[in-house]
Amino acid sequence: xxxxxxxxxxxxxxxxxxxxxxxxxxxxxxxxxxxxxxxxxxxxxxxxxxxxxxxxxxxxxxxxxxxxxxxxxxxxxxxxxxxxxxxxxxxxxxxxxxxxxxxxxxxxxxxxxxxxxxxxxxxxxxxxxxxxxxxxxxxxxxxxxxxxxxxxxxxxxxxxxxxxxxxxxxxxxxxxxxxxxxxxxxxx
Amino acid sequence: xxxxxxxxxxxxxxxxxxxxxxxxxxxxxxxxxxxxxxxxxxxxxxxxxxxxxxxxxxxxxxxxxxxxxxxxxxxxxxxxxxxxxxxxxxxxxxxxxxxxxxxxxxxxxxxxxxxxxxxxxxxxxxxxxxxxxxxxxxxxxxxxxxxxxxxxxxxxxxxxxxxxxxxxxxxxxxxxxxxxxxxxxxxxxxxxxxxxxxxxxxxxxxxxxxxxxxxxxxxxxxxxxxxxxxxxxxxxxxxxxxxxxxxxxxxxxxxxxxxxxxxxxxxxxxxxxxxxxxxxxxxxxxxxxxxxxxxxxxxxxxxxxxxxxxxxxxxxxxxxxxxxxxxxxxxxxxxxxxxxxxxxxxxxxxxxxxxxxxxxxxxxxxxxxxxxxxxxxxxxxxxxxxxxxxxxxxxxxxxxxxxxxxxxxxxxxxxxxxxxxxxxxxxxxxxxxxxxxxxxxxxxxxxxxxxxxxxxxxxxxxxxxxxxxxxxxxxxxxxxxxxxxxxxxxxxxxxxxxxxxxxxxxxxxxxxxxxxxxxxxxxxxxxxxxxxxxxxxxxxxxxxxxxxxxxxxxxxxxxxxxxxxxxxxxxxxxxxxxxxxxxxxxxxxxxxxxxxxxxxxxxxxxxxxxxxxxxxxxxxxxxxxxxxxxxxxxxxxxxxxxxxxxxxxxxxxxxxxxxxxxxxxxxxxxxxxxxxxxxxxxxxxxxxxxxxxxxxxxxxxxxxxxxxxxxxxxxxxxxxxxxxxxxxxxxxxxxxxxxxxxxxxxxxxxxxxxxxxxxxxxxxxxxxxxxxxxxxxxxxxxxxxxxxxxxxxxxxxxxxx
Numbered sequence: 001x002x003x004x005x006x007x008x009x010x011x012x013x014x015x016x017x018x019x020x021x022x023x024x025x026x027x028x029x030x031x032x033x034x035x036x037x038x039x040x041x042x043x044x045x046x047x048x049x050x051x052x053x054x055x056x057x058x059x060x061x062x063x064x065x066x067x068x069x070x071x072x073x074x075x076x077x078x079x080x081x082x083x084x085x086x087x088x089x090x091x092x093x094x095x096x097x098x099x100x101x102x103x104x105x106x107x108x109x110x111x112x113x114x115x116x117x118x119x120x121x122x123x124x125x126x127x128x129x130x131x132x133x134x135x136x137x138x139x140x141x142x143x144x145x146x147x148x149x150x151x152x153x154x155x156x157x158x159x160x161x162x163x164x165x166x167x168x169x170x171x172x173x174x175x176x177x178x179x180x181x182x183x184x185x186x187x188x
Numbered sequence: 189x190x191x192x193x194x195x196x197x198x199x200x201x202x203x204x205x206x207x208x209x210x211x212x213x214x215x216x217x218x219x220x221x222x223x224x225x226x227x228x229x230x231x232x233x234x235x236x237x238x239x240x241x242x243x244x245x246x247x248x249x250x251x252x253x254x255x256x257x258x259x260x261x262x263x264x265x266x267x268x269x270x271x272x273x274x275x276x277x278x279x280x281x282x283x284x285x286x287x288x289x290x291x292x293x294x295x296x297x298x299x300x301x302x303x304x305x306x307x308x309x310x311x312x313x314x315x316x317x318x319x320x321x322x323x324x325x326x327x328x329x330x331x332x333x334x335x336x337x338x339x340x341x342x343x344x345x346x347x348x349x350x351x352x353x354x355x356x357x358x359x360x361x362x363x364x365x366x367x368x369x370x371x372x373x374x375x376x377x378x379x380x381x382x383x384x385x386x387x388x389x390x391x392x393x394x395x396x397x398x399x400x401x402x403x404x405x406x407x408x409x410x411x412x413x414x415x416x417x418x419x420x421x422x423x424x425x426x427x428x429x430x431x432x433x434x435x436x437x438x439x440x441x442x443x444x445x446x447x448x449x450x451x452x453x454x455x456x457x458x459x460x461x462x463x464x465x466x467x468x469x470x471x472x473x474x475x476x477x478x479x480x481x482x483x484x485x486x487x488x489x490x491x492x493x494x495x496x497x498x499x500x501x502x503x504x505x506x507x508x509x510x511x512x513x514x515x516x517x518x519x520x521x522x523x524x525x526x527x528x529x530x531x532x533x534x535x536x537x538x539x540x541x542x543x544x545x546x547x548x549x550x551x552x553x554x555x556x557x558x559x560x561x562x563x564x565x566x567x568x569x570x571x572x573x574x575x576x577x578x579x580x581x582x583x584x585x586x587x588x589x590x591x592x593x594x595x596x597x598x599x600x601x602x603x604x605x606x607x608x609x610x611x612x613x614x615x616x617x618x619x620x621x622x623x624x625x626x627x628x629x630x631x632x633x634x635x636x637x638x639x640x641x642x643x644x645x646x647x648x649x650x651x652x653x654x655x656x657x658x659x660x661x662x663x664x665x666x667x668x669x670x671x672x673x674x675x676x677x678x679x680x681x682x683x684x685x686x687x688x689x690x691x692x693x694x695x696x697x698x699x700x701x702x703x704x705x706x707x708x709x710x711x712x713x714x715x716x717x718x719x720x721x722x723x724x725x726x727x728x729x730x731x732x733x734x735x736x737x738x739x740x741x742x743x744x745x746x747x748x749x750x751x752x753x754x755x756x757x758x759x760x761x762x763x764x765x766x767x768x769x770x771x772x773x774x775x776x777x778x779x780x781x782x783x784x785x786x787x788x789x790x791x792x793x794x795x796x797x798x799x800x801x802x803x804x805x806x807x808x809x810x811x812x813x814x815x816x817x818x819x820x821x822x823x824x825x826x827x828x829x830x831x832x833x834x835x836x837x838x839x840x841x842x843x844x845x846x847x848x849x850x851x852x853x854x855x856x857x858x859x860x861x862x863x864x865x866x867x868x869x870x871x872x873x874x875x876x877x878x879x880x881x882x883x884x885x886x887x888x889x890x891x892x893x894x895x896x897x898x899x900x901x902x903x904x905x906x907x908x909x910x911x912x913x914x915x916x917x918x919x920x921x922x923x924x925x926x927x928x929x930x931x932x933x934x935x936x937x938x939x940x941x942x943x944x945x946x947x948x949x950x951x952x953x954x955x956x957x958x959x960x961x962x963x964x965x966x967x968x969x970x971x972x973x974x975x976x977x978x979x980x981x982x983x984x985x986x987x988x989x
């Protein structure tokens with residue numbers, strides 16, 4: 001008798017538990033990733049208001065398609081004031097990740113590292129609350145005509161106080177790399 | 189008058205003596221608790237030199253007894269002795285029921301229940317409740333690593349996955365309270381969700397011979413069993429408090445068991461653990477703290493012919509992941525490997541921040557059994573498990589509080605088993621198992637699902653049999669069939685779908701096209717057959733076990749569906765829908781001997797695995813975050829062999845020596861190269877002193893030598909890495925293959941028992957890693973980022989009441 005009671009109790013338990021797990025039969029909801037950066041746009045404006053664009057787009061985020069880069073030729077011996085924007089174009093409307101970076105400026109830093117054969121220097125024009133650079137606003141000064149590459153890094157949670165980091169050298173920055181893109185630059 | 193009486197008495201005695209000295213007394217000695225028979229019990233007639241040991245059926249028989257009054261004393265090494273007065277005037281059958289000592293109750297009962305009786309030839313090893321208590325503040329994986337042939341695959345210090353003879357994760361089944369754990373065991377950084385304090389006994393079965401629990405145990409089965417209740421009125425309890433210097437925290441665990449003579453019992457167990465950051469010899473391992481709260485409740489009834497058991501447990505853990513192991517891309521990985529120091533070290537703290545894991549595992553089971561006299565036993569068990577795993581990453585835009593992964597895995601499992609036991613030398617078991625599993629990844633994470641939504645049905649049937657051919661020879665055999673259907677709903681990136689060439693093979697599973705993503709419905713069936721044949725042969729003080737078996741495992745969701753970036757090792761992991769089941773063929777043999785004050789136990793094995801599923805690097809993908817090595821699941825043929833040795837020597841009453849040695853050799857036979865993550869040679873030696881006159885002080889010194897793994901696949905690759913000083917890219921070797929150097933650790937422990945009025949108190953002091961040795965372990969996924977933990981002082985108070 002007791003056994004029968006127990007068996008029926010078990011059967012009830014079985015039905016109760018299976019019942020509560022049947023709630024997600026519907027097709028799962030699509031996820032358009034929020035944090036992915038698909039696009040980096042750099043706008044360089046010289047003193048005369050001429051604009052040069054460097055842009056890179058990775059249409060599938062972390063997927064297998066490699067990113068595609070485009071860079072305008074830069075003029076020699078010119079001072080450009082530069083801005084950078086990070087977008088997530090997988091979302092509609094397009095999400096501007098730059099806003100998040102600016103809001104958490106103490107946790108982010110953009111590094112611009114020219115290759116040794118590219119005659120250019122970069123200086124930061126912005127600061128976070130602690131007086132360390134962020135790199136959303138910067139000045140890019142070109143020298144004599146040359147070819148080379150410019151690597152742009154967005155590092156999340158860098159150690160900004162580490163040696164050289166506030167001068168734009170990522171060697172000791174630590175943190176994790178959210179963006180690492182390379183532009184082929186032609187200064188003429 | 190007095191003389192008359194004496195005369196009369198002697199006459200009666202003499203009469204009895206001369207006339208009735210051909211009586212016999214026979215019967216069985218039975219374990220009062222579970223009605224099993226007791227072998228080697230001593231049945232003695234007081235004031236005579238007549239005594240006899242019960243045979244393996246618990247039977248004894250005295251011949252040639254005279255009629256009269258006797259006092260019979262029955263004793264057994266694990267039981268309380270029993271004395272009984274009898275008057276014998278005819279041949280009699282008399283059974284004795286013995287009660288166990290409380291101390292040994294657990295082990296004895298469990299041995300009776302488990303393989304020692306049923307599946308004698310299984311190559312297995314057990315850890316005692318004392319070892320479990322010693323590891324009260326650690327994990328299941330840590331405790332069973334003390335056995336030869338068992339090691340662990342770690343992520344840091346607190347995520348410890350057991351490895352049996354070189355295999356782990358989905359290839360090792362964990363049976364907790366007679367329920368197969370379904371806790372997303374596929375992930376190498378998913379530790380078993382089990383509180384070691386809830387187990388009274390843990391058995392490791394090396395290989396797939398335990399078909400009753402599953403056919404896919406290509407590595408082995410770990411069986412954790414709770415405390416059994418005695419059939420008597422009693423209240424038992426145990427409390428263990430542990431404090432640790434490294435991590436500056438501790439653990440407290442309490443067990444209570446109330447049992448009644450009627451067979452009814454209640455039990456409750458709880459434990460709480462809190463640790464801060466652990467420390468390597470040279471630095472703090474930032475964000476490695478852990479907090480754990482576990483509770484388990486049970487009640488049941490044990491009658492001779494029927495009973496039931498209801499059990500509920502909740503395991504809740506929050507584990508910090510070493511901050512320095514969270515990296516961005518392959519450049520960060522190269523920097524981490526080359527710098528040999530964690531990139532992020534902070535002051536000690538108890539705080540657990542992102543990255544971290546937060547897991548709650550709940551288990552509810554109901555079990556009923558009915559015994560049929562001279563026929564067998566029927567067992568029906570229903571179990572429900574709910575595994576909720578949240579993994580938090582360092583995220584932008586105040587999203588760190590939102591898990592990056594949030595999976596809820598629910599498993600229902602119904603098992604019906606019938607054990608046929610009509611004959612003394614033959615028993616057989618048949619069983620039917622139904623499983624339904626539902627995985628729900630919460631889309632609110634805002635991160636693409638690592639494991640998709642899926643429903644899985646499993647139907648399994650098994651048959652096992654044990655046959656005792658003679659006093660020294662046992663055979664067992666078994667076969668099991670598993671049918672698995674997995675019905676998933678997975679989103680693929682269009683680019684990944686095409687890169688995998690799925691548009692050709694799987695065009696028909698597309699449900700909806702969202703442009704850049706496709707919703708697909710992979711719906712696959714797997715048929716798996718496993719079988720086993722074993723033998724045990726005993727001669728004198730030798731025992732020889734041999735097992736030959738085949739086991740088949742269907743691919744797990746991770747092997748089929750993975751397709752994402754892993755931040756912890758900066759790689760992209762890709763599953764494959766084409767993956768089929770893997771099948772192992774294993775032969776293993778074990779030789780044991782107990783002679784004089786020596787004992788040894790050697791087991792060797794050879795394991796061929798067809799279509800072994802492994803994760804292997806295959807090129808590099810460029811993304812906007814930089815470059816990432818791609819790791820793909822693929823199938824190959826593998827071969828593992830190895831040897832596990834344990835030798836013990838009792839020098840004298842006070843001193844004993846013990847040595848454990850394990851070697852495993854794994855090879856990818858299709859490509860003629862070593863298998864990854866094979867445990868290096870491990871050699872542990874210990875000496876223990878028991879000093880009786882100093883309050884039974886127990887001293888224990890152990891040495892662990894782990895060799896460098898010299899057999900490993902070369903998965904190194906070169907990739908252009910930015911030299912941030914010059915701004916130029918340079919080809920750099922990413923050395924992810926080289927195992928760390930050999931290391932040697934010394935540990936010490938002192939233990940002393942005290943008797944206080946109501947309880948037994950045991951105080952233990954241990955020093956682990958005495959010399960604060962700096963080392964890294966090949967089987968730690970965080971070996972690229974930081975050293976292992978340094979010296980640790982552990983103080984433990986154990987109260988038995």
